[in-house]
Amino acid sequence: MAGPTAAERGVREQEPSGPPPARRLRPPKPRTIIILALALVLLGAGGGWVLYGSSWLRVEWVTVSGTRVLTPAQVREAADVPLGAPLASLDTGAIETRLRRKLPRIDAVDVVRSWPHGIGLKVVERTPVLLMENPDNAGGFVEVDKEGVRFATVSRAIKDVPVLELAPSRSGSAGASLRRFGEGRLVREAVRTVAALPAGVARDTRTVKVRSYDAISLELDGGRTVAWGSSEKGAAKARALTALMKAAPGARHFDVSVPTAPASSGS
Template identity: 30%
Template sequence: MPAPAPAARTPQQRPGGSAQRRRAVRAAAPPPAVRPARGAARSDARARAGARAGGSRSGGARVADLSARLGRRRPLPRPGRRAALVAAVLAVVLAALAWLALGSPWLRVQQVRVSGAERTDPERVLALVGAQRGEPLAAVDTRELSQRVGQALPLVESVDVLRSWPSTLVVRLDERDAVAAVPSTSGGVDLVDADARVLQHAESAPAGVPLLSVDVDSARPGALRAALAVNGSLPAEVRSRVASITAESPDSVRLQLLEGPEVVWGDAGRPERKGQVLLRLLQEEEVARAALVDVSAPDAPAVRSAP
């Protein structure tokens, strides 16, 4: 039996046509995801973790290296070195100040000024202090100078020697007050202070200084000191009216007023009470014209009229 004749092929059924279309479709479709094996996944995770750790270690190394470089570029001063530097600067400053105070020609004594010398001759003060001219003002021993002037001048009670920069010495005197004038055997009077120290000789008692008419040879011991004590304790209103004070013994001091009677004062006790009684009595015209007023016992005063 004869074989059947092959059927005619259409264009779509050409050999190889279907296979080409399948290959084109597979090429256009995305490739399927490939899942790695379990061991490979673990290896990749360890690799990534190591990479991160390595990156951190690398970054820390870079920071440490940068800090080291900065530290080498700007070294901080050590405390000991800083203290030595400060000490050196202070030493230089102190040396400069010392030279300025002791060696500078502008800080030497060029002038001496005296104040408070009312009865003291300023030339005597200058003679005692003038040797300091030309000396460094800072090196002057002011205490020693004060003692020297105070011991040499009896009128001076206290002395202050001060530095007045840049080149002046100031001598401030505090003079003793003459509280009484005592007749001198050579004529005139000796001005004495409250301790019976003779301050200076004068021709007569200055205004406001009473005359102590005390015969030291014939008076009992202590009469002069008692008169001085009474004079020093008199109230100001009474003292301004006293012309002279006499005493034959420590408890028989008498006052002679400038315009008024003689006053029997007695000893140096109760001066304020005696002064109050005397001033009240002198307000009466009869007492003001009296010859004698006795306030030695102030609670029982007595008045004796002039003859």
């Protein structure tokens, strides 16, 4: 059979060996650009109306969680969430500020939008670690939290929460301690002391006495006392006190103000 002619070979040699050239994209027509722009504007306007102008996404209810002493009704009243307001534009920071100002018992609050119609208030209340006698002579006690914040009053003592007795002398070293640190600092030192106590001792503590910065003592159930000293080296003092109580279970007085040389006495 005869092979390809010279003309056929020339045609084949001229055929491209690579991929076909890419097609050049045509720019969109001005009319198409205008239509797309109008569609975006209408879409944005419609979305804005849905969020802020329609009745579809407005506040209709408020839920409260996390309360222990406060009631949900108290929290809702203090929050003063504007029902009927657009959910998207609601100022959650202002709600949080109102709650913390009106209800000092609240330590933290998370204001959450619950689409499409709700607001959730997740509350964390302060926990008292000490009680102080009401300074207004109105009876009852002031609750003090772990940061030394005095946040609420109660009419009667709370079980397993010790009473703080601030009895600094106005003269001598105790008076100098009061003038130097102030009452607030001495309260925080008492809080630090309570935080360092072994769990069993903390449950038995009825009174924390603060006479000066480095003269803190405890009164426990059964008339037992503990000389704690300052709030420093709390972990070492806790270990020393635990060891003393095991070694001398009948002792009435314990001194761990110098944790490397603890002492006990009485029976």
